Amino acid sequence: MPKPVLLLEDFLPYRLSVLTNLLSSAIAGAYRERFGLSIPEWRVLAVLASSSYLSAAEVAQRTAMDKVAVSRAVRALLKTARLERRVARTDRRRSVLRLTAAGRQVHAGVAPFALAYERALLRPLARAERLALDRALDILMGRALQIGPLTKR
Amino acid sequence: MPKPVLLLEDFLPYRLSVLTNLLSSAIAGAYRERFGLSIPEWRVLAVLASSSYLSAAEVAQRTAMDKVAVSRAVRALLKTARLERRVARTDRRRSVLRLTAAGRQVHAGVAPFALAYERALLRPLARAERLALDRALDILMGRALQIGPLTKR
DNA sequence: CGCTATTAGTTACAATTGCAACTATCATAC
């Protein structure tokens, strides 16, 4: 029985990290250059485009960002008038976020771009391969959550 | 024909990013806590464990890190005496890196741990699914490199 | 009510990271 060696280039977390960094920097560059958006801002924009009137905490949950990151992204989007914020009538701690017309317009510009990039990326994969990938990523995600932080064990 | 919408949670780069962050922080926490290693340090350690006498530039290439990150990781590993460095006889700009006994020992501690984590992660995937995932990631990686940065186009 | 605990969101500060400039060495061309 062969002793398992560790080759960095075969190590799944490493491979995912390299791939993700590559994709993220390509996408981030394009968003910044063309729309003046950072990735956190883009994420906030994206969730608010499909559901309006969310609070910052709800946005945080749906974007897998922490509340500080959301706070900063919201501030930036407010400054560029792509977002408007009111306080919730029922709970004055809560904010209620909504895209402005300008925000929707930016989203309408970015979204096709993002989808085109994804399509380009997935082009060499057959339909079945894409489904397998989707499924594997879902499973890995669940599994990672289940295993959780390895500290304190 | 349905107009393509963009749902963040289905967007591949987003999903990869969330998964990668989850894995990275779990692993980084464990490495730091148990071995006092950062992820860049771990990567350097890992490549030097399988091939000794590399220069910093060669390490950078094999770890997909940039030279600044390698420089910093090397400095940290030198300080903790897990690495030793000499200058190349043939080219005095070049350094020649090699693990010390202590470095090999740390690697011998970390590697099984990393492999166990990977195994735990992949447990719910059948053999064929793992192969499909491997293959898909390879293809995506190549494709991402091919598409390249989207700026200046 | 009044007290304590929780939650929403922001701010402040520390750690990481990325980028540009810099030093030192080597390669090439004349």
Place this chain on the structure above:
DNA sequence: GTATGATAGTTGCAATTGTAACTAATAGCG
């Protein structure tokens, strides 16, 4: 040889990011 350009690696600085402390508001409970 000397000048020009390229390469290896480091350092400094700015931007990003994460963590913890903080403020304001609400909820729960006696």
